[in-house]
Amino acid sequence: MGFYENDEDAFLPLRDVVFKQLREEILYGKLKPGERLMEIALSERLGVSRTPIREGIRLLEKEGLVVMLPRRGAHVASITAKQLEDVLEARRTLETFAVNVCCARITQKRFEELEDANRKFARAVDSRDLRKMADTDTAFHNIIIDTAGNEKVKELLISLKEQIFRYKYEFMKEMEDPTRLVREHEQIIKAIGESRADKAVELLRMHIDSQAIAIYRKIK
Amino acid sequence: MGFYENDEDAFLPLRDVVFKQLREEILYGKLKPGERLMEIALSERLGVSRTPIREGIRLLEKEGLVVMLPRRGAHVASITAKQLEDVLEARRTLETFAVNVCCARITQKRFEELEDANRKFARAVDSRDLRKMADTDTAFHNIIIDTAGNEKVKELLISLKEQIFRYKYEFMKEMEDPTRLVREHEQIIKAIGESRADKAVELLRMHIDSQAIAIYRKIK
DNA sequence: GCGCTGTGATTTGTATACAATGAGAGGGTA
């Protein structure tokens, strides 16, 4: 690859380096939805042969970040309103399941982690650093998902969220009052702390839906 | 590939032919869980070069049918009790969501398709043809999922089911009274027909769980 | 003016050659 972002990449197969690099570029908007990924151009830009490029693109397809058509190459996945709706509905279904289980299983330690994660998110919101906001928000939700303890659900949720991350990122850019998200997180934490599973599920549903509506409006 | 199963394969990229062939072999037990997929051996057996083999294996990985470790090749995915539990829980979550939406959206035409699908399943059970049973059972569940109209949920459910198909198949082999499944389907159809979403959800949950328990017992 | 067809350039699909790694056999030593 000519240079390495960090040392660990040096030990990864090139396909994984390609995957990580392109994933980054797609998620944070350098590669835009619909843009074509051409193997030769990429192999020249990244300084590897077409083989790891092809394999890296396959990995992106697995995550739903790229769509491939036979003989017509790979494109950065773009999303229709319908697809967005479907993904968000699937996410809501799985993540409300997760928060429900989480209520039953949470430990004191995990609960404190959750509170801590939201404090970090609050700081990120204060700092107005978009990337930090996205990362700390993800970290908060991931604690809930981890606590539920279902690896397959976790895997599916990671993939679903990546598919809409780019749009959510754009949406957060223009959000007038992101502190509302912090308060919504606080309410969810409170419901979990009180073991009120139904309430936590309902709050999380609303939390996801309100973002869904905003993103949806933006897409159309 | 030397010969073609059917004509349409002749127009597919070789990676897709490889994918379909290996998928068949994994689902119906010719390739067993844990078995190693070696590229050279496969390329000789299927009469293509390593390139489409590698790409076909990537497609299988995407479906969760094989797992790959860098430098250590691909293996047919085997499943631990915990993983099985996780997959079934994820399936239950998404499919109960689907049946819930299905109740609200079903049309007369779709309802008749559902009844018809269960009649076909009943005939398959009578015939004792295991493969037909599996196929018609899948077809029945797919009508519910299609009616819900969420493409992403459908995609996830297809993948989840494939991951446990092999075990379900083995389980059906030894099932003493498969007509119970037909009756369970009938109950679900009835609940859908009466638009009793909560009941349909509960029945489907039980339908999935009872199979889950049986497969679970078998694995351990 | 419009559409059809053929041709060349571009791009993906496939095969193959070579490099690098890892697993295991075999032998030496404590």
Add this chain to the structure above:
DNA sequence: TACCCTCTCATTGTATACAAATCACAGCGC
């Protein structure tokens, strides 16, 4: 015997060459 070292060989990773398909567009006929 148990352990470790090295060497070998099988296997995966990567690069590259060639084949086949697609696309864009020019030229032709209607």
